[in-house]
Amino acid sequence: MTDVALEVENLRVVLENTEIDIVDDVSFSLVPGEILGLVGESGSGKTTVGLAILGHSRRGASFAGGSIRIAGEDVLAKSEAQLRSMRGRVVSYVPQDPASALNPAVRIETQLNETIQAHRGSNGDVRGRLNEMLAEVLLPQDKEFLRRYPHQLSGGQQQRVALAMAFANRPRVIVLDEPTTGLDVTTQAHVLATVRDLCEAHGVAAVYVSHDLAVVANLASRVAVMYAGRVVETGPTQTLFLRAAHPYTRRLVEAIPELSGRHALVGIPGTAPRSGHRPTGCFFAPRCTFAQPTCELALPPRELVAGGHEVRCYRHEAVLQESLAARAAATPPAEVKAADGLVAVRGVQASHGPRQVLFDVELVVRPHECVALVGESGSGKTTLARCIAGLHANYEGDIAFRGSQLPAGSRARDRETRRQIQYVFQSPYSSLNPRKTIEQIIGQPLRLFFDLGGSEARSRMVDTLETVQLGPSVLDRYPHHLSGGERQRVAIARALVASPQLLICDEVTSALDVSVQAAIVDLLADLQRELGLGLLFVTHNLALIRTLAQEVAVMSEGRIVERGLVDRVLDRPSAEYTRKLLSDTPSLETALAAAT
Amino acid sequence: MTEQAIAIAAPPVPRQRPWVLLLKGTWRQGRTKVGVLIVVALVAIAGVGPFFAPYAPDAPVKHGNGEFALPFEPPSSYAPLGTDNIGRDVLSRFLWGGRSVLALSVLATALGAILGIGVGLLAAYSRGMGDEVVMRAMDVVLAFPQLVFALVLVATVGPSLWLLVLAVGLTTMPRVARVTRGASLEVVERDFIRAAESIGLPKRKILFGEILPNVTSPLVVEVTLRLTFNIAVIAALSFLGFGLQPPAADWGLMVNENRQGLLVGQPWGVLLPVIAIGLLTVGTSLIGDGFSRAAIGIERGSGGD
Numbered sequence: 001m002t003d004v005a006l007e008v009e010n011l012r013v014v015l016e017n018t019e020i021d022i023v024d025d026v027s028f029s030l031v032p033g034e035i036l037g038l039v040g041e042s043g044s045g046k047t048t049v050g051l052a053i054l055g056h057s058r059r060g061a062s063f064a065g066g067s068i069r070i071a072g073e074d075v076l077a078k079s080e081a082q083l084r085s086m087r088g089r090v091v092s093y094v095p096q097d098p099a100s101a102l103n104p105a106v107r108i109e110t111q112l113n114e115t116i117q118a119h120r121g122s123n124g125d126v127r128g129r130l131n132e133m134l135a136e137v138l139l140p141q142d143k144e145f146l147r148r149y150p151h152q153l154s155g156g157q158q159q160r161v162a163l164a165m166a167f168a169n170r171p172r173v174i175v176l177d178e179p180t181t182g183l184d185v186t187t188q189a190h191v192l193a194t195v196r197d198l199c200e201a202h203g204v205a206a207v208y209v210s211h212d213l214a215v216v217a218n219l220a221s222r223v224a225v226m227y228a229g230r231v232v233e234t235g236p237t238q239t240l241f242l243r244a245a246h247p248y249t250r251r252l253v254e255a256i257p258e259l260s261g262r263h264a265l266v267g268i269p270g271t272a273p274r275s276g277h278r279p280t281g282c283f284f285a286p287r288c289t290f291a292q293p294t295c296e297l298a299l300p301p302r303e304l305v306a307g308g309h310e311v312r313c314y315r316h317e318a319v320l321q322e323s324l325a326a327r328a329a330a331t332p333p334a335e336v337k338a339a340d341g342l343v344a345v346r347g348v349q350a351s352h353g354p355r356q357v358l359f360d361v362e363l364v365v366r367p368h369e370c371v372a373l374v375g376e377s378g379s380g381k382t383t384l385a386r387c388i389a390g391l392h393a394n395y396e397g398d399i400a401f402r403g404s405q406l407p408a409g410s411r412a413r414d415r416e417t418r419r420q421i422q423y424v425f426q427s428p429y430s431s432l433n434p435r436k437t438i439e440q441i442i443g444q445p446l447r448l449f450f451d452l453g454g455s456e457a458r459s460r461m462v463d464t465l466e467t468v469q470l471g472p473s474v475l476d477r478y479p480h481h482l483s484g485g486e487r488q489r490v491a492i493a494r495a496l497v498a499s500p501q502l503l504i505c506d507e508v509t510s511a512l513d514v515s516v517q518a519a520i521v522d523l524l525a526d527l528q529r530e531l532g533l534g535l536l537f538v539t540h541n542l543a544l545i546r547t548l549a550q551e552v553a554v555m556s557e558g559r560i561v562e563r564g565l566v567d568r569v570l571d572r573p574s575a576e577y578t579r580k581l582l583s584d585t586p587s588l589e590t591a592l593a594a595a596t
Numbered sequence: 597m598t599e600q601a602i603a604i605a606a607p608p609v610p611r612q613r614p615w616v617l618l619l620k621g622t623w624r625q626g627r628t629k630v631g632v633l634i635v636v637a638l639v640a641i642a643g644v645g646p647f648f649a650p651y652a653p654d655a656p657v658k659h660g661n662g663e664f665a666l667p668f669e670p671p672s673s674y675a676p677l678g679t680d681n682i683g684r685d686v687l688s689r690f691l692w693g694g695r696s697v698l699a700l701s702v703l704a705t706a707l708g709a710i711l712g713i714g715v716g717l718l719a720a721y722s723r724g725m726g727d728e729v730v731m732r733a734m735d736v737v738l739a740f741p742q743l744v745f746a747l748v749l750v751a752t753v754g755p756s757l758w759l760l761v762l763a764v765g766l767t768t769m770p771r772v773a774r775v776t777r778g779a780s781l782e783v784v785e786r787d788f789i790r791a792a793e794s795i796g797l798p799k800r801k802i803l804f805g806e807i808l809p810n811v812t813s814p815l816v817v818e819v820t821l822r823l824t825f826n827i828a829v830i831a832a833l834s835f836l837g838f839g840l841q842p843p844a845a846d847w848g849l850m851v852n853e854n855r856q857g858l859l860v861g862q863p864w865g866v867l868l869p870v871i872a873i874g875l876l877t878v879g880t881s882l883i884g885d886g887f888s889r890a891a892i893g894i895e896r897g898s899g900g901d
Contacts (some may be wrong), residue, residue, distance in 0.1 A: 017809075410794050418796045431787035434645050435614055435809035445795050478614070498795070 004395055005205035006030045006173045010066035013048050013057060019502055019586045020276045023229040028063055029263025032172070032203035035196070037216030037237070039252070040226035041272055041513045042484070049226070050209045051173045052076075054093055058086050071172050072137040081403055085092075089119040092166040096178040098158035102150040108161055109146035116295040117167045133164045135390030154188035160194065167198050171371065174199070177209045184376035184540065189584040192219050211513050213256050214543075217591035218239055225249050228272050228283040235309030241592055245305050245316040247288045255518035256588050259570060260412070267519020271483050282313070290315045330547045333370060333525070333566075342367045342505075342534040343388060343421075343503055348397035350383050357383050358395065359558045365502065370528050370535040372545035372566065374581070375555030382426075384555070385504050387537050390421040401502070419449045422495035426507040432479040439475040464492075464497045466573065469521060485516035489523070497529070502534040510540065542585050547571060554578045599862030618813060621890030622883075631882025638876050642694025650676070651685040653692035653845035658799045668854075668862040681853045693845035696757075697834065697873065701826040704761045704842040708768025708826075709819045715769065716776025721784050731777065734770035742767040742829055750838040761840060764829055768822050775818040779811035813891035824877045831873045847873055883884040 013022045023045035040046045051058065053068055055075045068075040068384045070091055080088065081447065087093070096211050103111060109130070116129055134141045137160040150158055157258050159179055180188040190560050196219060210216050215418050216223055217237055224234040225248065235244040244250045251268045258567040270287045273279060279286060281296035288295070292315065302314045305320070311321065339412065341364040349467065350358035357380045365371045375381040388399055390410030399406045425431035432441055442461045462472045468489040479487055488508060493517055495503055505524065509517035514573040525548045528535045537549055545566055552569050554562040554577065562575040568571035573579045601604025606781070620627050652655065657675045661756035669679040677686040719730040737745075748764035753759055784807060792802050833839050834848025842849065847869035 188712070217767075391790050391794055410796055415796060418794070421794075423791070423794050425787040425791065427787065431791055433788040433806055433810070435812075444797065448795055448797060494791070 003031055004029050004069075004271075005032045005034070005071065005203075006207070007069045008049070008053070009064070009069075011043075011049065011052055011068060012063070012065035013052060013061050014064040015275065015542050016060050016062045021064070021203075021229060022179070022275045023052075023226075023371055025173060026066070026226075026229075028224050028234060029398050030173070030205040030207070032199055032205055034222065035199055035208055035220045037212060037223040037256060038207055038209045038226060038230060039211065039216055041211060041515055043228075043272055044226040044275060045229040046209045046211075046226050046231075046324055047177055050093075050207060053173060053175050054087055054091055061267075061383050063477075064373045067522060072393050074559075081568060085119075086132040088115065088165075088171070090171055091173045091175070092169070092171045094162050094166045094174065094179045096181055097180070098155065098162040099146065099150065101162050102158060104150050105366075106152070108148055108150065108263060112146075112161070112168070116472065119169050129299050133168055135162045135169060137161075138190070138353045139164065142382070143350055154187075155183055155385060156179035156191060158301030159183065159187075159191055163191070163194060163198070164450055166552070167202065167204065171204060174204050174206045175209070176206060178211070178213065181210075181212075185542075185581060185584040185586070188375065188586070192318065192586075193367075195219065211254055212586070213241070213514065214586040214588045214591070216585050225252065228278055229275060230283065232284065233309075233311045234307070235311075237304065238592055239309050240507065241588060243320060245292045245311040245320050246284075246313045246559075247315070247319055248284045250319065252515060253588070255515040257518070257521070257543035257547075258589055259543045259546070259582065259587055260589060261330055261570075265413065265518035265522050265547055267485075267517075267522060268515040269519070271485075283496070290319055296317045318455055331525070333529075333550050341365065341400070342369075343536070344400045345384070345388065346398045346399075346400070348384070348387060348395050348399060350380075350387055350392060352394075352519070353381070354404045357558050361397075361555075361558075361560055363560065363563075365534045365536050367501065367534050368528075368532045370537055370549040371524075372549035373536060373538045374540065374542055374545065375554060376540055378557075379555040380558040381507055381538050381555045385423070385536060386500075388419055389504050390418070390515060390538070391423070401465045415449060419445075419498045420501045421504065422498050422500035422502070422509050423504045424488075424491050424506065427483060427511040428491050429477075429511065434479050437476050437478055438482075441490065442475075442494050442497055445494060449498050460497060464493045467527065468493045482587075483516075484512050485519060487519055488512060488516075492520075492523070492527075498510060502536065503528075504536045504538070506538045507540065509544070517544075541580060542570065543587065554581065600635065603749045612629070614809075615812065618816070618890055619889070622886045625886045626890060627717070627882045627889075628886030629877045631886065634875050634879030635883065638694065638872055639698065640870070640878065641691065641696050645691030645694065649685075649688040649691040651688040653689050654684065654690075655842040656683050657685050668857045668860050668865075670862055671864070677868065678849070678857075678862045680865045681856065684849075686854075686865045686868065689845040689850055689865075690847070690872070693847045693852050694872065696840050696844070696846045697827065697831055697848060698876075699829045700757065700761055701764070701823060702749065704764035704830065705768060705819060705823045705826045707761060707765030708822060709772050709815075711765065711769040712772025713808070713815065714803075716773035717780055717807055718733055719805065720780035721799070721803060727777075731773075733815055734773050737766060738770040738774075740824075743832060744830070747836070747838070750833070755838045755841060757840070760830065760833060762825055763799065764833075768826060772818055772824060773814070775814055776811060779814045780807050783810045785806050815885075817884055817888040817891060820880055820887055824880040824884065827873065827877050827880065831869075 009027050011026040012024045014020060015022060027051055028036060036050060038046045044493060055078055063076050112130055112133060114127060115125055124188060137379065138379065139157065139160050176285045180191050183191060192215065198204065208216060216537055220237055223237050223240045225229045225246065227248050233249045239250065241253055244253060254266045255268065257265055266288060273283055281298055281301050285291040285295040295314055300314045302310050302312055305311055305316060343365045347360055348358055348361045350494040361384055373381045373384065383392055387395045390413055391408030395408060401417060410418055410542055439461065443457055446457045446460060461475060465472060465474065470486065470489050474482065511519050512520065521544055527533065549566050552566045553560050554575065556577045561577045562569055562573065573582060617664040628768050657679050659665060659674055665675060665679045665683040666684050667681050669675060671678045675685045680686050680689060691893060715730055715734065719727045750759055789802060789806060792806050831848040834846045835852045839848055840846040850869045851866050857865045859861060
């Protein structure tokens with residue numbers, strides 16, 4: 001036995017039967033109880049590395065070199081049967097979506113028992129062990145709870161059950177793959193605290209795979225940043241975020257929204273190259289502001305900057321010269337002169353079937369103003385947005401648009417009203433018809449609202465695409481040819497092409513990577529300023545709104561609990577709920593401040 | 597900072613319309629090629645065969661001496677595949693008799709597909725009560741066995757071709773409707789449908805412009821399968837005498853007329869149409885199979901990113 005729990009050395013995973021690597025030359029090691037944050041954008045190979053630790057490669061991928069040693073034994077050299085006996089006992093996994101990891105037809109109790117018995121046999125005090133497990137993850141231990149099925153639990157509870165199962169047999173290593181992505185900030189804070197405590201208490205080494213640097217900063221003691229299948233920088237959390245030596249890490253840090261909102265959110269232009277399309281030399285060079293011609297010649301080697309801080313960049317000395325504090329200051333949102341409401345919501349009550357989800361809601365959006373609507377999932381914020389957009393007709397109360405009452409439901413409204421209120425949906429993967437080209441998608445509102453077709457429509461489309469920073473070449477592509485960020489830009493362009501007065505953005509960044517989120521928020525802020533749009537920005541992330549919104553309304557359980565100017569609400573919250581939301585929002589600044 | 601040029605990586609796949617990809621994927625498979633070969637051959641026989649037929653379909657075979665041929669004569673120089681139950685040329689009647697089976701089954705399937713797709717899309721999109729009412733009505737139609745339903749209809753109104761098409765078309769409808777609805781249920785929940793609603797796109801365009809293109813793969817498979825079944829049903833109805841009426845030539849009818857030929861050693865009047873109908877169903881189902889395999893491939897190919 002060594003005191004190293006996990007050691008990954010020169011791991012290389014390739015597309016099956018090819019030399020095209022998905023990840024290559026990945027090395028890191030963990031001591032018991034240590035948590036490593038494995039960070040990167042989607043497609044960076046972080047999940048591939050996470051799964052490799054369990055000896056698993058996704059279909060179409062295979063291991064082509066390197067070693068992964070857990071407590072001295074090489075995982076990659078094991079047979080499938082040996083791996084099965086290791087998984088859950090020596091190394092375990094917590095997936096992104098707990099609902100898919102639990103069997104929906106089997107009671108919680110049975111599933112937890114299976115986990116215990118799978119590696120210990122049925123002898124021993126199973127029942128006592130079960131209670132211990134539940135207590136560890138702060139779940140109730142009563143019979144009634146154990147007899148539930150997974151769908152009868154909340155998302156947070158499901159994730160706790162998955163955690164309990166992962167920790168059940170005291171593994172040496174645990175891999176957590178974005179386990180809090182679908183959860184509310186409050187639930188996320190609880191789950192993260194549980195992970196931290198359990199790892200510490202039982203000496204379990206954890207690899208926490210995530211694209212959210214703020215979460216990682218709060219949880220991990222060390223961070224490895226992945227880009228295009230390589231670890232580009234690794235080091236102690238604080239060093240890495242305060243003195244990042246790789247330009248990519250810097251850009252990631254700059255893309256994180258902060259509650260204080262002192263810095264402008266800056267996205268990273270372009271997309272990471274996919275495997276098989278990677279340039280020679282440094283993979284980040286085409287997107288890098290520090291790049292020199294020499295960067296394009298060969299992949300930079302790993303270089304030690306300081307104790308435990310490694311970086312793959314020829315220019316790291318120049319990068320380190322530039323202080324992170326020198327980030328561009330945010331442009332404050334423009335002041336709004338008092339004006340009549342563009343949209344005024346008064347006393348709205350709405351229900352989904354028999355369940356009431358909105359209680360007596362009041363909200364005003366003025367012309368040229370951005371109002372942020374903040375709340376956790378299930379707070380009714382999307383329902384409210386949909387009532388205004390005419391997508392949810394089952395409400396009582398009064399919604400007025402430019403002084404006259406809006407009929408419920410878009411079909412009851414006239415064409416002009418429908419044109420003036422446009423909606424951008426949460427997931428660009430679902431809001432664009434996969435069987436239509438971008439030209440058909442953006443052309444539809446033009447035909448419908450302006451009876452435009454042919455070359456005039458095309459030139460309008462090209463203009464609109466330009467405002468969302470896309471080239472005309474996307475017009476004849478299908479949505480699946482575009483990345484998530486590009487798709488969301490297309491969705492925004494589809495809304496803008498109708499020349500709306502009110503744009504409703506429903507969680508438009510929550511399906512996107514942090515770097516893309518920053519770019520989209522930045523884009524929306526610019527558009528709102530330039531086009532003078534009224535903007536209703538629905539989000540669960542308080543950190544996003546400072547640079548964008550003038551006013552904020554905080555929703556909880558169907559009621560607006562606090563309304564006011566953004567600075568006032570974020571700096572001096574009056575509602576208990578807002579305070580709680582603020583304290584649970586993961587923040588890089590507070591995490592780093594707390595550590596020093 | 598707004599001046600960010602968004603570089604778009606060259607797409608790794610050639611940009612092609614999804615249905616072109618489906619057709620290509622289908623054609624790439626050996627089974628499709630065999631199926632198409634069979635179907636094309638039989639359609640050619642039914643389509644241009646009559647031009648090569650030695651006799652008119654209802655003309656009796658005359659021997660060189662001016663005498664009419666007897667029933668069930670074995671193959672001879674006058675009738676290459678012998679004569680049928682009343683002394684007509686089997687080959688000529690076979691060449692003439694394919695048109696009705698093909699035309700009727702294609703028409704009936706097309707009718708059933710159009711009705712079924714419309715009903716299925718409407719049911720999936722309206723959800724709730726509308727869905728219930730429409731789909732229970734479909735279940736009522738589905739409860740009648742296809743043959744029995746056609747028999748009842750034809751027996752009450754009397755045999756006519758449009759009725760045959762209507763009967764088989766109507767019984768095809770609920771089956772297509774179920775598949776359409778099933779495939780569309782998931783599509784109507786997606787946000788691009790909400791997007792279309794919010795800008796007030798007419799319902800007709802949402803059904804046929806937004807939903808339909810997303811369910812074509814399972815539909816093509818289902819409709820090809822229905823065609824296979826309907827060929828058999830139409831042939832069976834003709835066999836029972838509800839299709840074309842004598843003395844017209846029809847493959848199903850031929851089998852019935854020439855049954856006794858099997859006993860007296862002149863099997864061609866039965867064998868020829870039976871083999872043709874059998875091969876036709878095999879051919880169409882091979883094509884359908886090709887479609888379904890290609891459809892799965894397409895879903896895999898584009899769902900990964």
